[in-house]
Amino acid sequence: MMRITKVYTRTGDAGKTRLAGGQQVWKDSLRVEAYGAVDELNASVGVVRVMNADMKEESSAAQQLEDELRWVQNKLFDVGSILATAPGQTFKNMPQVVAQNVTRLEKLMDRCQKDLEPLKEFILPGGGKVSGFLHQARTICRRAERVCIALSKMEPVDPTIIKFLNRLSDALFVLGRWVAKTQGEPEFLWERDVAKKVE
Numbered sequence: 001m002m003r004i005t006k007v008y009t010r011t012g013d014a015g016k017t018r019l020a021g022g023q024q025v026w027k028d029s030l031r032v033e034a035y036g037a038v039d040e041l042n043a044s045v046g047v048v049r050v051m052n053a054d055m056k057e058e059s060s061a062a063q064q065l066e067d068e069l070r071w072v073q074n075k076l077f078d079v080g081s082i083l084a085t086a087p088g089q090t091f092k093n094m095p096q097v098v099a100q101n102v103t104r105l106e107k108l109m110d111r112c113q114k115d116l117e118p119l120k121e122f123i124l125p126g127g128g129k130v131s132g133f134l135h136q137a138r139t140i141c142r143r144a145e146r147v148c149i150a151l152s153k154m155e156p157v158d159p160t161i162i163k164f165l166n167r168l169s170d171a172l173f174v175l176g177r178w179v180a181k182t183q184g185e186p187e188f189l190w191e192r193d194v195a196k197k198v199e
Contacts (some may be wrong), residue, residue: 011146023086030151035083037144038165041074045069045138051129052179061182065130065175068108072168075101083148087156097160105167112178123177123191134176141169 049069055062078095085094125135145165151157180187 021160023089030147030154031083034144034147034151034157035080037140037147038076038080041137041140041144042073042080044133044139045073045076046139048130048133048137049073052135055130059183061179065179068175071104072079075164079164080165082158084091097158097164099160099163100114101159102163102167104169105164109167109171109174116174116183118175122190123187125176127176127180127187128183130183131176131180131187134172138169138172141165141172145169152181154178 027057049066051066052062052069075097081095082097085091092139115186123135125133145162148157148162148165152159176188179185
């Protein structure tokens with residue numbers, strides 16, 4: 001088990017950091033950007049859990065959401081740990097992201113979709129607190145996915161990580177809609193401002 005005894009080390013003051021294998025890289029490298037975006041995503045999912053905490057006593061749906069998001073946060077730590085490891089390096093008890101993790105997200109979406117009406121228009125992110133923060137997490141997830149794709153063009157990235165992030169962004173969208181439905185939060189659709197023909 002890793003023990004963090006000191007938060008500041010001063011070793012990063014010159015603009016570099018170390019990957020899990022000890023390799024020194026610039027803090028603005030794509031690999032650091034990738035696991036940084038995943039860390040930001042994890043923090044945003046944590047905010048959703050905080051917002052959802054008040055509802056857990058009253059709603060079984062809120063408890064289901066809590067259970068799923070706790071699992072998601074743990075998997076995101078796995079993703080971040082893998083991305084923070086230099087290509088070709090391994091260490092004892094190294095976490096994994098596997099196809100079954102992607103399938104779990106797909107099954108979660110399938111269950112939630114049964115409660116939802118088909119979409120007729122794009123949704124404006126927002127509505128209630130929980131669904132609004134789920135939509136925000138979705139956009140951060142999309143960015144994390146984009147950075148991982150960019151990184152994969154330069155260095156090896158496990159394709160299952162990219163699949164997981166892709167499916168997770170979809171799952172966060174579906175969960176945002178599902179929360180709106182199960183917790184009675186509003187859901188606002190995009191109202192197209194169609195230009196009128198000038199005579």
